[in-house]
Amino acid sequence: MSLDERITVSSMATEMGAIIILFPPSEDVITYCRQQSGRNFKPVFADSDAVYDKTIGIDVSEFVQMVSLPGEPHNAVGVKTVSGTKIDSGFIGSCTNGRMEDMRRASEILRDSKVAPGVILKIVPATDEIWKRCLEEGLIKIFKNAGALVSNAGCAGCAAGQVGQNGQGEITISTGNRNFPGKQGKGSVYLASPEIVAASAIAGHITIPDEIPSEPSSFKAPERPWLAPKSILAKEDLVARPSVIEGKIWLIQKDNIDTDMIFHNKYLAVTDMKEMGQYTFDNLKGFEDFSRRAKKGDIIVAGKNFGSGSSRQQAVDCFLSLGISCIIAESFGAIYERNAINAALPVITCNSINNLEPVHGDMFKANLKTGEITNLRNNQTVKAVPFSEVQYEIYQKGGLLG
Numbered sequence: 001m002s003l004d005e006r007i008t009v010s011s012m013a014t015e016m017g018a019i020i021i022l023f024p025p026s027e028d029v030i031t032y033c034r035q036q037s038g039r040n041f042k043p044v045f046a047d048s049d050a051v052y053d054k055t056i057g058i059d060v061s062e063f064v065q066m067v068s069l070p071g072e073p074h075n076a077v078g079v080k081t082v083s084g085t086k087i088d089s090g091f092i093g094s095c096t097n098g099r100m101e102d103m104r105r106a107s108e109i110l111r112d113s114k115v116a117p118g119v120i121l122k123i124v125p126a127t128d129e130i131w132k133r134c135l136e137e138g139l140i141k142i143f144k145n146a147g148a149l150v151s152n153a154g155c156a157g158c159a160a161g162q163v164g165q166n167g168q169g170e171i172t173i174s175t176g177n178r179n180f181p182g183k184q185g186k187g188s189v190y191l192a193s194p195e196i197v198a199a200s201a202i203a204g205h206i207t208i209p210d211e212i213p214s215e216p217s218s219f220k221a222p223e224r225p226w227l228a229p230k231s232i233l234a235k236e237d238l239v240a241r242p243s244v245i246e247g248k249i250w251l252i253q254k255d256n257i258d259t260d261m262i263f264h265n266k267y268l269a270v271t272d273m274k275e276m277g278q279y280t281f282d283n284l285k286g287f288e289d290f291s292r293r294a295k296k297g298d299i300i301v302a303g304k305n306f307g308s309g310s311s312r313q314q315a316v317d318c319f320l321s322l323g324i325s326c327i328i329a330e331s332f333g334a335i336y337e338r339n340a341i342n343a344a345l346p347v348i349t350c351n352s353i354n355n356l357e358p359v360h361g362d363m364f365k366a367n368l369k370t371g372e373i374t375n376l377r378n379n380q381t382v383k384a385v386p387f388s389e390v391q392y393e394i395y396q397k398g399g400l401l402g
Helices: 003-015 027-037 100-110 128-136 139-146 194-203 273-279 314-322 334-342 389-397
Strands: 066-068 076-078 089-092 120-123 171-174 188-191 244-251 299-302 326-329 347-349 363-367 372-375 380-383
Touching (some): 003 027, 003 100, 089 100, 089 194, 100 128, 100 139, 100 194, 120 194, 128 139, 171 194, 244 326, 273 314, 314 334, 326 363, 334 347, 334 389
Parallel strands (some): 089 120, 089 171, 171 188, 244 299, 299 326, 326 347
Antiparallel strands (some): 066 188, 244 363, 372 380
16 A cells, blocks of 8 residues: 555544554655655564454455445445436545545546536645645646636635535535535535546546546536524533532434534634534534523433544533533544543443433433433433543543643
8 A cells, every 4th residue: 555545544544433543664655754754763563473352354356436425434335326326516635535646546537528517526635745746747737627626735625614515405526534414514425536526527426437428417506595594692601510410311312423513613713612502513413403402401312422523622612611511422432532521521431321211301310430320210220431530530620721
């Protein structure tokens, strides 16, 4: 694997919940790093007698070209499953697919071709160096001749206001690394390789390079009605810090509630915690009115991998703004969990929460020290992971820097 390919897999590892991923460096990688750093160093390899918990063999000869379906990066299917799906836009870029190799592969597909009428193809090289090399190698000219929109270098797509965001009702095929609802805009986002995105932009529908039609699909722009802006008063008081918490639960029976669902990236300019609460769950379907209905002391009960995605602090602080007393989930995104601990927002991991037979509005009692959680409606009790000594100390201090 090339250095670019290794970086792509490494970048995606965090999206899949990995804390660390290590590639044994090849000679090419070692040479590159020595040239870039200007110094010699000793590469890191596993010991020859290292013992592994699990070894997984993968037969790459059986791989097929794939796409991720909208809303779930992990829900990947063979591209032919969705072949023919009309698109409104394409995006080539991001931290995982905006490097020189990606630009060259896209240019091979787009050379002497045109983007389909009604389709917008946005191309964003990852860095200024890559942008300049695209210019020197004639790739920018190829992109422009094909009718693509080429932007200044950057990550793009993953934050509101940047090139790559789409609108409500828009269908996008993207090389981004995440397509959680709202992550790349208000529309639907399929994830694919640069080659598939380029081919689909020419075809006007999802396809592979070998099956680009002689005539593109016809296209009709969808209606995009304006949404009325919200006007919500933020709640100012923060919760106290008891060791036993009681409160009414909000039962949110969903896994993989990511930070864009919790606090959408279009609100990242909000820096006053008192104002953050009003935007909580603004992008979580079915809970858009959460901030208007939640009460101080309420408890959130959710499924697996709560807080996955981007590591934005606002996704923690918005709950503190509303006075939410704690969050109970089957598991948490690793970065989110640590952010919450550091901010003194009680987060409790409990994989047996369903044994309490929870119903929205039940009163729960949670003992942070013992990990006991009780549903006061039926007096059922389960054991969750109790706070560690360090976590409890941070909580009582009001935060890591309290």
